[in-house]
Amino acid sequence: MVKVKVPATTANLGPGFDTMGMALNMYNTVEMDFHHSLDITISGVGMNDIDTDETNIVYQAAKMVFDKAGQECKGLRMHLHNEIPVARGLGSSAAAVVGGVVAANNLLGSPLNEQQLAELVTEIEGHPDNVLPALIGGIVIAGWGKEHLLYHKIKPGAQLQAIVAIPEFFLATKKAREVLPTQVSFQDALFNVNRASLVVSSLLTENYELLSEVMEDRLHQPYRSDLIPGMNALIERTKQVGAIGVVLSGAGPTMLALTIDNSDAVAATMQQVFTEYGIRCTVRRLVPIMTGAEVVL
Ligand SMILES: Nc1ncnc2c1ncn2[C@@H]1O[C@H](COP(=O)(O)OP(=O)(O)OP(=O)(O)O)[C@@H](O)[C@H]1O
Numbered sequence: 367m368v369k370v371k372v373p374a375t376t377a378n379l380g381p382g383f384d385t386m387g388m389a390l391n392m393y394n395t396v397e398m399d400f401h402h403s404l405d406i407t408i409s410g411v412g413m414n415d416i417d418t419d420e421t422n423i424v425y426q427a428a429k430m431v432f433d434k435a436g437q438e439c440k441g442l443r444m445h446l447h448n449e450i451p452v453a454r455g456l457g458s459s460a461a462a463v464v465g466g467v468v469a470a471n472n473l474l475g476s477p478l479n480e481q482q483l484a485e486l487v488t489e490i491e492g493h494p495d496n497v498l499p500a501l502i503g504g505i506v507i508a509g510w511g512k513e514h515l516l517y518h519k520i521k522p523g524a525q526l527q528a529i530v531a532i533p534e535f536f537l538a539t540k541k542a543r544e545v546l547p548t549q550v551s552f553q554d555a556l557f558n559v560n561r562a563s564l565v566v567s568s569l570l571t572e573n574y575e576l577l578s579e580v581m582e583d584r585l586h587q588p589y590r591s592d593l594i595p596g597m598n599a600l601i602e603r604t605k606q607v608g609a610i611g612v613v614l615s616g617a618g619p620t621m622l623a624l625t626i627d628n629s630d631a632v633a634a635t636m637q638q639v640f641t642e643y644g645i646r647c648t649v650r651r652l653v654p655i656m657t658g659a660e661v662v663l
């Protein structure tokens with residue numbers, strides 16, 4: 367039996383749509399063992415929102431490792447314990463995919479190396495920005511090259527905190543991608559190239575004064591704001607009380623504020639603004655982490 371612990375992730379970091387993400391200290395665990403049939407049990411959050419049959423994505427991801435390794439999968443016994451809320455923008459599907467792939471790879475004696483795991487989880491999820499930090503931790507910038515996935519990991523600054531306001535309602539990534547345009551203007555593309563580059567350089571140099579001016583986006587957030595009541599007001603007011611950057615976490619509806627200090631005021635303001643817009647939410651204070659999925663048993 368193997369047990370794998372996988373972190374939550376926040377994707378995009380504002381302008382880095384489908385490209386950047388960061389691992390956070392909130393975890394799901396996957397326990398997995400060989401079995402003659404499929405037997406899935408679940409505990410923790412979202413127990414009633416996750417399938418326990420062959421459509422379960424932890425199982426589907428695990429089965430792909432068996433296929434790649436040329437091994438028959440007769441069944442699996444799995445217990446999933448979840449802390450990451452489902453369909454809220456904190457990488458629940460990425461954690462499920464990474465948990466399934468890493469647990470199965472371990473069970474089979476590690477036939478796939480890190481590069482192969484990174485490519486497999488990206489193919490399954492469709493984009494690398496949640497699955498890569500879930501797999502290897504840290505802040506990761508990633509994208510497909512001609513043949514291979516290219517990725518680079520940055521160490522988050524030690525002072526950086528991540529406050530997340532998690533609304534009670536679900537927003538499936540599929541739905542939040544349906545509102546995106548098929549084309550954008552040259553000016554908006556240029557704006558995001560500029561801002562994403564400045565986000566990376568300010569994270570690398572821990573220049574939070576610069577970071578506070580550049581976590582802006584024109585490729586996805588403007589189109590998604592109608593799906594998240596209060597999003598723009600929350601960004602504006604949370605920045606006024608000292609957050610470095612305030613952005614949509616992944617596809618939403620969770621909002622992410624990066625802070626160094628002023629965390630109490632930032633957390634209270636996020637809660638307050640969502641409440642004013644009639645949205646019940648849970649605010650959690652998290653920190654970026656350098657460790658991705660790890661085998662704990
Ligand atoms: N622990 C889990 N085990 C199995 N399947 C899960 C688990 N958590 C989430 N899922 C599946 O993933 C779906 C949610 O994925 P979705 O991409 O919409 O949201 P998300 O990954 O939480 O958000 P984001 O990608 O914006 O961070 C759920 O509907 C469920 O099918």
Ligand SMILES: N[C@@H](CCO)C(=O)O
Pocket residue numbers: 377378383384385493495496539542543586616617
């Ligand atoms: N980059 C993705 C993250 C969510 O899976 C999006 O914003 O749609």
